[in-house]
Amino acid sequence: MLHTIEPGGLDARLLRSAAEGGSRFALAESARARIEASVRAVRELVSRHDAVYGINTGFGKLAQTRIADDQLAQLQKNLVLSHSAGVGKPLEAPVVRLMLLLKAASLAHGVSGVRGEVIDALLALLNADVLPVVPEKGSVGASGDLAPLAHLSGVLIGIGEVFVGGRRLPAVQGLTKAGLKPLELGPKEGLALLNGTQCSTALALHAAQRLQRVFDAAVAVGAMTVDAAKGSDTPFDDRIHAVRGQPGQREVAGTYRDWLHDSPLRQSHLHCEKVQDPYCLRCQPQVMGACLDQMRHAFNVLLTEANGVSDNPLVFADQMEALSGGNFHAEPVAFAADNMALAIAEIGALSERRTAMLMDPVLSGLPAFLIEHGGLNSGFMIAQVTSAALASENKSLAHPASVDSLPTSANQEDHVSMATYAARRLHQMLDNTAGIVAIEWLSAAQALEFHRPLQSSPAIEKLHATLREKVPFMHEDRLVAPDIEAATRLVESGVSLA
Structure with missing residues (x-):
């Protein structure tokens, strides 16, 4: 069964379907205009060279550090790599499925500056039941669930591991299974993927x-x-x-x-x-x-x-x-x-x-x-x-x-x-x-x-x-x-x- 994801439209039935697996999800076409507008806004902000946290600055205590335009893509990749610091056994499949859905649903509001293809990729992983290996420990529940979401998001750029049919595989193999190729994250996208409460909320x-x-x-x-x-x-x-x-x-x-x-x-x-x-x-x-x-x-x-x-x-x-x-x-x-x-x-x-x-x-x-x-x-x-x-x-x-x-x-x-x-x-x-x-x-x-x-x-x-x-x-x-x-x-x- 195909479920269409409208911003703000999740209910108990959709959440149950996601946790159980076996259903398919797609982003509502009506959401794409606002998503694209937010991406254009990020590009405009970058072109102005104003300091905008997480877009052209460092993170956390390093927010005062400006990043050159030609390093913005590397900045987002480095964010995912450095924040993938979780420990413990992997989260269970229903929780990871919910994380994928919740992150896609949040980004679909069009206020995060994330391209539609990134949201589509999250849903493609969910639809194929290609589930990122997310260690259960490492988040304090503020600045978002940073470490768990880094492990979740790292798969999109070909980093980390996934579960496919109970087998633990490299992320790149999982992307192939889901019909995807590794993404290069644009300005703000790595931060938007990591910032949020989707792990704690899914749990x-x-x-x-x-x-x-x-x-x-x-x-x-x-x-x-x-x-x-x-x-x-x-x-x-x-x-x-x-x-x-x-x-x-x-x-x-x-x-x-x-x-x-x-x-x-x-x-x-x-x-x-x-x-x-x-x-x-x-x-x-x-x-x-x-x-x-x-x-x-x-x-x-x-x-x-x-x-x-x-x-x-x-x-x-x-x-x-x-x-x-x-x-x-x-x-x-x-x-x-x-x-x-x-x-x-x-x-x-x-x-x-x-x-x-x-x-x-x-x-x-x-x-x-x-x-x-x-x-x-x-x-x-x-x-x-x-x-x-x-x-x-x-x-x-x-x-x-x-x-x-x-x-x-x-x-x-x-x-x-x-x-x-x-x-x-x-x-x-x-x-x-x-x-x-x-x-x-x-x-x-x-x-x-x-x-x-x-x-x-x-x-x-x-x-x-x-x-x-x-x-x-x-x-x-x-x-x-x-x-x-x-x-x-x-x-x-x-x-x-x-």
């Missing part, structure tokens, strides 16, 4: 995509645990949530009602003596609703960033001016990522508490550690310990990255956002939380079967069957790690009521 957007799936699974599994523990559905009554008015809370309560609707198991204990359930069951709408509100706010910030321009300087062709500013500072992305980290940690923390509750026969009314012949068998005892370890690790990772800053470039760039780390660490947290929810799913499914022949709701029984296609009931102790791995894959793939 955070991909985390948001993953988080939605983990969130949906956590709500579904949490509903299963309510029934497995013979909990009450009264706390999900809309009247409770309407009088508070928090939108996420009210919406999520409705989702819990949908999952639990028409459960014979619930009907079997409507008039029991238990008055109130533990918070991990009763307060799910309040906690998960707050997480949902944070997730949506963060995504809206990231979508705005994806549709904006974070280059510097910006070229306004109508006024024939290049204005230096600070749109490359990724503070909005850092804050959004930090808020997502809180949500990820809380989703996992609440899930772990539900698992722990199921282990305790006093609270759950079920066999200790959900296994027959306890003592001889340990059941889910250590699976819950693993869940606790993952939840505890997330607490450390949830510490806000945005409050940290270290001056760079000899104190010229003296306050930075740390947005790239803020976004990158989300994926480690998501790995942890997906594992926590997977362990709860295994536990809740096991617990349900101790209530047979009573059935849960049709929706929860379908969720139970989905897990049982991969993981059987635990009659006696067995190797648990493969079960957790299988359940984690199911969590990451997403669940729905449909």
